[in-house]
Amino acid sequence: MIIDKLFNSVKEKGHVCVGLDTSLDYIPDWFKKRYVSLEDLIFEFNKVIIDTTLDISACYKVQIAYYEAHGINGVKAYKKTLEYLRSKNSIIIADIKRGDIADTAKMYARAHFEGDFESDFITINPYMGLDSIEPYLPYIENKNKGIFTLVRTSNKGAEDIQYIIDKNGKRVFSIVAEKINGISEKYIGKSGYSSIGAVVGCTHIDEGRELRERCEKMFFLIPGYGAQGGTAKDVAILLKNGNGGIVNSSRGILLAYKKYENGESDFGKYARQEVLKMKEDILNAVQI
Numbered sequence: 001m002i003i004d005k006l007f008n009s010v011k012e013k014g015h016v017c018v019g020l021d022t023s024l025d026y027i028p029d030w031f032k033k034r035y036v037s038l039e040d041l042i043f044e045f046n047k048v049i050i051d052t053t054l055d056i057s058a059c060y061k062v063q064i065a066y067y068e069a070h071g072i073n074g075v076k077a078y079k080k081t082l083e084y085l086r087s088k089n090s091i092i093i094a095d096i097k098r099g100d101i102a103d104t105a106k107m108y109a110r111a112h113f114e115g116d117f118e119s120d121f122i123t124i125n126p127y128m129g130l131d132s133i134e135p136y137l138p139y140i141e142n143k144n145k146g147i148f149t150l151v152r153t154s155n156k157g158a159e160d161i162q163y164i165i166d167k168n169g170k171r172v173f174s175i176v177a178e179k180i181n182g183i184s185e186k187y188i189g190k191s192g193y194s195s196i197g198a199v200v201g202c203t204h205i206d207e208g209r210e211l212r213e214r215c216e217k218m219f220f221l222i223p224g225y226g227a228q229g230g231t232a233k234d235v236a237i238l239l240k241n242g243n244g245g246i247v248n249s250s251r252g253i254l255l256a257y258k259k260y261e262n263g264e265s266d267f268g269k270y271a272r273q274e275v276l277k278m279k280e281d282i283l284n285a286v287q288i
């Protein structure tokens with residue numbers, strides 16, 4: 001199952017998931033001058049980041065919004081990036097946060113688990129209910145695909161809805177976790193984790209602790225490290241025996257070069273340096 005590939009990738013390369021949220025604002029001017037087309041520019045920037053981080057990153061999360069924002073040329077860069085990652089046998093998480101009625105979800109599943117935009121995992125918003133998740137299940141069962149379902153997101157506003165309490169005193173995120181955990185039990189791989197994972201931000205440690213205990217077999221996609229304030233210590237709470245989660249950083253890695261004088265001339269080198277630092281930081285926190 002795909003989750004076993006991810007589990008082994010963490011074991012071999014560490015917990016870092018490089019976030020390819022490639023905003024044009026992040027690309028140094030000298031690099032921009034080298035490419036006429038937006039498609040080539042975004043893809044070539046990503047290629048440098050991928051080439052310099054591949055051996056030390058568990059996987060890549062490609063945030064589709066940064067590509068869709070540029071229309072057809074952005075989407076072409078997205079496709080090329082996925083193809084390149086696949087050619088390197090890297091694990092791809094498409095951060096698309098889809099959620100819709102079953103018939104529409106079937107089309108989303110086909111769009112992102114097959115064809116031009118094929119990826120290994122996609123992110124799902126479960127707000128429309130469990131029937132909105134069902135169309136992805138055949139891909140998990142038969143096509144070696146996986147999903148990460150939003151459970152406890154990293155943003156401040158998450159509390160507006162995810163903290164609402166039901167008549168039994170349970171919060172919405174907790175109920176979502178319970179329901180998804182139930183479905184996930186059917187898709188457990190050799191690693192002991194399910195190909196249905198959860199998005200749990202590392203910016204709220206109490207809920208993190210609760211979720212880690214209750215969703216033992218769910219692998220976590222953990223955003224919020226670095227730019228959003230999450231630390232390796234916070235991340236460690238969401239891991240289990242040194243595995244069980246991948247930690248995303250997007251701006252922290254793509255913009256690492258900005259911390260150095262003339263850093264833009266070798267942004268790939270600084271991205272690698274940042275991944276190495278993050279990897280060590282998390283490994284140290286896990287071992288404490």
Ligand SMILES: O=c1ccn([C@@H]2O[C@H](COP(=O)(O)O)[C@@H](O)[C@H]2O)c(=O)[nH]1
Binds near residue numbers: 019223224226227252
């Ligand atoms: O709860 C969530 C779910 C997803 N995200 C996404 O992760 C990255 C975070 O980027 P940074 O630059 O490392 O902050 C981005 O793609 C978000 O859309 C999240 O932040 N929180």
